[in-house]
Amino acid sequence: MAVSRTASAGTVKTGKRQVRPARAPSRPAPPADAVRIGDLSGFLGYSLKRAQLRIFEDFIGCVAPLQLTPAQFSVLMLVEANPGRNQTEIASTLGILRPNFVALLDELESRDLCLRSRSSNDRRSHILRLTEKGRAVLSRARKLIETRHEARLRELLGNENRDLLLLMLGKIAQEF
Amino acid sequence: MAVSRTASAGTVKTGKRQVRPARAPSRPAPPADAVRIGDLSGFLGYSLKRAQLRIFEDFIGCVAPLQLTPAQFSVLMLVEANPGRNQTEIASTLGILRPNFVALLDELESRDLCLRSRSSNDRRSHILRLTEKGRAVLSRARKLIETRHEARLRELLGNENRDLLLLMLGKIAQEF
DNA sequence: TATTGTTATACTCTATAACTATA
DNA sequence: TATAGTTATAGAGTATAACAATA
Numbered sequence: 453m454a455v456s457r458t459a460s461a462g463t464v465k466t467g468k469r470q471v472r473p474a475r476a477p478s479r480p481a482p483p484a485d486a487v488r489i490g491d492l493s494g495f496l497g498y499s500l501k502r503a504q505l506r507i508f509e510d511f512i513g514c515v516a517p518l519q520l521t522p523a524q525f526s527v528l529m530l531v532e533a534n535p536g537r538n539q540t541e542i543a544s545t546l547g548i549l550r551p552n553f554v555a556l557l558d559e560l561e562s563r564d565l566c567l568r569s570r571s572s573n574d575r576r577s578h579i580l581r582l583t584e585k586g587r588a589v590l591s592r593a594r595k596l597i598e599t600r601h602e603a604r605l606r607e608l609l610g611n612e613n614r615d616l617l618l619l620m621l622g623k624i625a626q627e628f
Numbered sequence: 629m630a631v632s633r634t635a636s637a638g639t640v641k642t643g644k645r646q647v648r649p650a651r652a653p654s655r656p657a658p659p660a661d662a663v664r665i666g667d668l669s670g671f672l673g674y675s676l677k678r679a680q681l682r683i684f685e686d687f688i689g690c691v692a693p694l695q696l697t698p699a700q701f702s703v704l705m706l707v708e709a710n711p712g713r714n715q716t717e718i719a720s721t722l723g724i725l726r727p728n729f730v731a732l733l734d735e736l737e738s739r740d741l742c743l744r745s746r747s748s749n750d751r752r753s754h755i756l757r758l759t760e761k762g763r764a765v766l767s768r769a770r771k772l773i774e775t776r777h778e779a780r781l782r783e784l785l786g787n788e789n790r791d792l793l794l795l796m797l798g799k800i801a802q803e804f
Numbered sequence: 805t806a807t808t809g810t811t812a813t814a815c816t817c818t819a820t821a822a823c824t825a826t827a
Numbered sequence: 828t829a830t831a832g833t834t835a836t837a838g839a840g841t842a843t844a845a846c847a848a849t850a
Contacts, residue, residue: 487721490709495773496781497683497698500792502723502801504680507673510804522673523817533666540831545663547678549819554820554833568832576831597671605672608804609796617796618675620785625678627685628784700839716808728841730810744809752808752849 480596502533507605514601523548524560525597531566531607538577565589593609683781690777691769699724700736701773704766705755709741714753715744741765 492498511522520528524545530542543553557580560566563584571577582590608612668674687698696704699722706718719729733756736742741762747753758766782790 487713487717489711492702492705496794497687499797500680501803503797504676506804507676507802511673526668529668534663537663541663557685609751613796618672620793621675621679625675625682628682
């Protein structure tokens with residue numbers, strides 16, 4: 453599976469089976485000379501990757517006023533929910549390698565969203581917490597994502613399906 | 629959302645609501661000092677990314693005997709289903725930029741899985757098709773993925789849920 | 805003038821080794 | 828000796844500009 457930004461694939465319908473009325477395509481009907489995706493759309497990995505790219509793209513657009521990447525957002529979320537943790541703990545929970553976490557934090561700290569402070573217990577550790585501005589920015593980001601990004605996803609999929617989707621993705625991430 | 633390789637998150641249950649019997653955790657119960665993922669697991673982007681990484685990881689493991697990446701697999705699939713197409717058509721369908729497609733094809737061609745040949749209609753174009761070996765390798769890859777990778781996913785999620793998952797991912801990729 | 809394949813290049817992500825300061 | 832944060836570095840993946848051949 454390749455999967456980058458653009459492109460398109462097979463028609464999709466969320467509801468029950470539907471007898472097609474011979475001449476009434478709900479979608480623009482692909483040009484006869486279009487490249488056939490074929491069985492590729494039947495592999496979860498392919499659709500998963502394409503959906504993930506689209507979701508991240510939309511996420512970035514929604515929080516554009518705050519200039520937060522998905523990675524930065526996740527760090528702010530985790531630091532807020534776990535004040536007093538050190539870099540290793542936050543990074544590893546997010547699956548970020550410690551060396552790669554340094555520049556990420558440098559950026560957040562330089563924008564006054566997050567603070568590093570030496571632990572008095574273990575002076576090797578840097579304790580993380582959000583600044584006042586960090587909490588404010590995170591709060592605005594959450595609202596933007598909830599009201600624009602996630603709300604439109606619920607609209608597209610339906611509330612029940614959206615929740616089931618989240619459940620299955622979590623199951624794959626944790627149990628597969 | 630950060631999201632790389634390792635880590636874990638909140639408990640998940642696919643079925644209906646379930647009254648917890650006060651003392652009978654189905655999962656090992658997280659250590660009290662574990663970092664709390666919190667609301668982060670409620671955002672689709674986060675779970676989507678983690679699931680995608682896990683799926684690709686497993687995919688790569690399953691086709692390890694054939695040494696195919698998801699991207700290479702998708703190219704072989706598309707070329708087989710669309711013989712006679714040129715590089716631009718295959719690449720753009722997969723969302724791969726033309727410059728980045730060159731090295732990918734170089735590798736497949738050097739392994740005798742795929743062939744470039746100049747089109748007689750338009751001598752700028754390189755027509756793509758699979759070699760005999762390419763078809764054989766792809767066939768083996770499909771079998772490995774179907775019988776190991778996808779089969780285990782169906783087992784984990786249930787057939788019906790798995791199909792619904794695929795449907796929703798396609799919907800997000802195409803309609804969101 | 806436009807398009808195909810290509811090269812060169814740059815930027816982001818991810819990954820590993822090794823250093824320093826602490827423990 | 829082991830661990831936390833860091834630096835350096837290398838490799839993928841992705842993005843843009845520009846060139847030669849062809850249309």
